[in-house]
Amino acid sequence: MKPDLSVEIAGIQLKNPVMTASGTFGCGREYADLVDLKKLGAIVAKTVTLEPRKGNPPPRICETPSGMLNAIGLQNEGIDRFIEKEMPFLKKVGVPVIVNIAGDAVSDYVELCRRLSSVGDVAAIELNVSCPNVKAGGIAFGMHPGLVSEVVGACRRATGLPLIVKLTPNVGSVVGIARAAVGAGADAVSLINTVIGMSIDHNTFQPRLASGFGGLSGPAIRPIAVRMVWEVARELDVPIIGMGGVGDALDAVEFILAGATAVAVGTANFINPRATIDLIDGLEEFLIARGMDSVRDLVGKVKMDGSSPTC
Amino acid sequence: MNAIYRLQAEVLNKEELIPGVFRIKLFSEEISRAAKPGQFVHVACGKGRDFILRRPFSIHRRLSGNAFEILFQVVGRGTEALSEVRLHDFVDVLGPLGNSFEIPPDLSSALLVAGGVGIAPLIFLADELNSRKVRFYAIQGATTQQRLFCYMDLKRLGRQIFATTEDGTAGHCGRATDLIHEVIKKSAPERIYSCGPEGMLKVVADVAAAFGIDCQVSVERRMACGLGACLSCVCQTRDGYRLACKDGPVFRAEELSWKA
Ligand SMILES: Cc1cc2nc3c(=O)[nH]c(=O)nc-3n(C[C@H](O)[C@H](O)[C@H](O)COP(=O)(O)OP(=O)(O)OC[C@H]3O[C@@H](n4cnc5c(N)ncnc54)[C@H](O)[C@@H]3O)c2cc1C
Ligand SMILES: Cc1cc2nc3c(=O)[nH]c(=O)nc-3n(C[C@H](O)[C@H](O)[C@H](O)COP(=O)(O)O)c2cc1C
Ligand code: FES
Numbered sequence: 001m002k003p004d005l006s007v008e009i010a011g012i013q014l015k016n017p018v019m020t021a022s023g024t025f026g027c028g029r030e031y032a033d034l035v036d037l038k039k040l041g042a043i044v045a046k047t048v049t050l051e052p053r054k055g056n057p058p059p060r061i062c063e064t065p066s067g068m069l070n071a072i073g074l075q076n077e078g079i080d081r082f083i084e085k086e087m088p089f090l091k092k093v094g095v096p097v098i099v100n101i102a103g104d105a106v107s108d109y110v111e112l113c114r115r116l117s118s119v120g121d122v123a124a125i126e127l128n129v130s131c132p133n134v135k136a137g138g139i140a141f142g143m144h145p146g147l148v149s150e151v152v153g154a155c156r157r158a159t160g161l162p163l164i165v166k167l168t169p170n171v172g173s174v175v176g177i178a179r180a181a182v183g184a185g186a187d188a189v190s191l192i193n194t195v196i197g198m199s200i201d202h203n204t205f206q207p208r209l210a211s212g213f214g215g216l217s218g219p220a221i222r223p224i225a226v227r228m229v230w231e232v233a234r235e236l237d238v239p240i241i242g243m244g245g246v247g248d249a250l251d252a253v254e255f256i257l258a259g260a261t262a263v264a265v266g267t268a269n270f271i272n273p274r275a276t277i278d279l280i281d282g283l284e285e286f287l288i289a290r291g292m293d294s295v296r297d298l299v300g301k302v303k304m305d306g307s308s309p310t311c
Numbered sequence: 312m313n314a315i316y317r318l319q320a321e322v323l324n325k326e327e328l329i330p331g332v333f334r335i336k337l338f339s340e341e342i343s344r345a346a347k348p349g350q351f352v353h354v355a356c357g358k359g360r361d362f363i364l365r366r367p368f369s370i371h372r373r374l375s376g377n378a379f380e381i382l383f384q385v386v387g388r389g390t391e392a393l394s395e396v397r398l399h400d401f402v403d404v405l406g407p408l409g410n411s412f413e414i415p416p417d418l419s420s421a422l423l424v425a426g427g428v429g430i431a432p433l434i435f436l437a438d439e440l441n442s443r444k445v446r447f448y449a450i451q452g453a454t455t456q457q458r459l460f461c462y463m464d465l466k467r468l469g470r471q472i473f474a475t476t477e478d479g480t481a482g483h484c485g486r487a488t489d490l491i492h493e494v495i496k497k498s499a500p501e502r503i504y505s506c507g508p509e510g511m512l513k514v515v516a517d518v519a520a521a522f523g524i525d526c527q528v529s530v531e532r533r534m535a536c537g538l539g540a541c542l543s544c545v546c547q548t549r550d551g552y553r554l555a556c557k558d559g560p561v562f563r564a565e566e567l568s569w570k571a
Binding site: 023024025026030031033034046054055057058059060061062063064066067068070072075218219267269270271272273274 | 355362537538539
């Protein structure tokens with residue numbers, strides 16, 4: 001018998017726990033030649049903002065040990081074009097569509113939620129709170145529990161759609177931020193966004209990214225992400241979408257054992273455009289090899305031997 | 312839209328043209344059949360999980376309908392790993408990607424300007440121009456005589472080829488762009504195609520504009536997906552940022568906003 005890969009997150013039924021990480025998969029269309037999009041658990045589209053954004057100057061990326069830095073700068077064509085151009089394609093794919101949004105102010109998020117609520121076929125909204133809040137002097141929403149609470153609460157009142165809050169790891173206590181998100185009405189959390197990093201070219205003495213620093217992703221951040229998933233899962237009763245260096249089924253199993261209900265694949269799509277599909281197949285094989293019936297039986301099943309960690 | 316393939320291509324041949332510059336022949340009917348001059352392949356270098364990103368290489372030549380070649384210089388970790396492949400190894404390639412040099416059906420004459428390893432895509436283009444009976448001239452620039460890769464191929468395919476070397480070991484002593492005015496006057500090309508260092512491309516673009524000749528250049532940007540999804544590879548153009556992997560790598564020279 002085939003194991004059951006289906007999971008439920010924020011009230012959305014997924015046929016398997018594998019999604020695409022925002023910003024790494026476009027809106028799916030670009031991968032359609034290579035990936036059978038219908039097989040995905042869900043598609044998470046790249047961040048969309050109210051107005052079009054130009055993004056940062058190049059170079060926007062560089063490879064680093066076991067990872068990469070990016071500073072794309074949320075380049076996108078704005079919500080109007082997204083609804084008009086990308087949604088019809090996404091609808092046709094027939095898998096849950098999660099739309100990731102960002103703004104400079106709470107009112108931007110609220111307006112985006114309103115707009116998306118009336119589109120139909122949006123399964124959930126993911127709030128990217130890693131961007132600077134202009135009113136709060138540029139500190140990222142996601143770095144302050146009070147700001148998270150405010151933006152999530154306002155979105156909660158603006159839409160009936162499930163809300164997923166995507167948390168930044170660039171904080172002292174991710175649990176504190178997650179608690180604020182859940183308290184304000186988040187249905188699920190995504191962990192983690194990229195880790196702030198920098199790389200400098202020893203020939204030119206210049207940063208390798210035009211914007212100086214950027215977000216680190218890929219296998220290099222996986223242990224950070226797994227730890228954060230585990231911490232949040234231990235403290236809070238909220239479904240978690242785990243991400244950060246997920247490249248294959250065994251990586252996914254790590255996140256699920258730590259407490260994630262689903263995983264998202266980001267940077268791994270670049271080296272292996274079929275990483276999501278290979279992961280789904282691999283997960284099935286993993287469960288078969290262990291005689292397990294359902295992926296849900298793995299969630300949070302890490303065996304801790306009791307001793308609490310000290311430094 | 313054209314199909315994109317991701318496959319394991321067998322290495323059918325490998326040559327080290329000079330130390331650190333390699334030409335590798337890969338078997339793939341799909342990519343070879345679909346490829347157009349100017350397009351590139353995105354290659355997973357090395358084995359296992361060593362590399363986070365693929366490396367882009369122009370399609371250098373198409374061979375007998377079922378194989379193609381890439382020509383590359385070892386400049387870092389990825390190209391180094393790729394240079395270590397052996398005959399009959401399989402290389403993970405994604406392609407063909409990007410747009411291509413535009414060849415108008417009624418084109419009758421052209422000028423190719425190649426700088427260094429920028430010769431790579433221009434050989435595929437030269438083959439295509441030759442088979443379409445487009446008369447072309449070429450200026451090939453390199454630092455030294457040994458690095459005038461494929462010079463004999465150009466000679467065979469084109470009308471007249473001008474070599475330049477920075478050390479004067481062959482042809483004109485200097486840079487490819489030194490000869491461009493003279494060769495344009497002599498050959499009156501309807502179109503200029505160029506690939507090489509960005510500084511050279513800018514000069515070619517300026518001269519083409521001054522003569523009022525259509526000019527297409529192939530540019531390089533760091534790439535992640537190669538598919539137009541991640542927005543890593545932007546080029547500044549007159550209509551804002553455009554993607555080198557999808558809208559390019561070939562751009563009309565007047566579209567690009569060059570760095571001062
Ligand atoms: C469309 C296109 C076609 C190309 N065709 C050829 C070709 O035919 N022959 C050839 O020798 N080279 C070509 N290049 C350049 C080639 O991609 C780089 O030399 C190669 O990526 C270097 O990788 P590395 O790991 O050895 O170098 P490293 O410097 O260690 O690479 C570090 C990172 O920077 C990227 N990078 C470094 N240099 C470049 C560059 N010039 N352009 C884009 N990304 C770069 C790498 O891909 C990698 O992600 C092409 C580039 C592009 C964009
Ligand atoms: C090139 C690139 C672009 C990204 N763009 C976005 C984005 O627009 N919105 C967002 O919420 N996260 C974005 N991310 C973060 C990813 O969605 C993901 O959280 C992070 O990369 C960790 O996962 P990974 O290691 O599997 O890539 C981006 C990541 C990369 C590498
Ligand atoms: S490399 Fe991803 S968009 Fe060009």
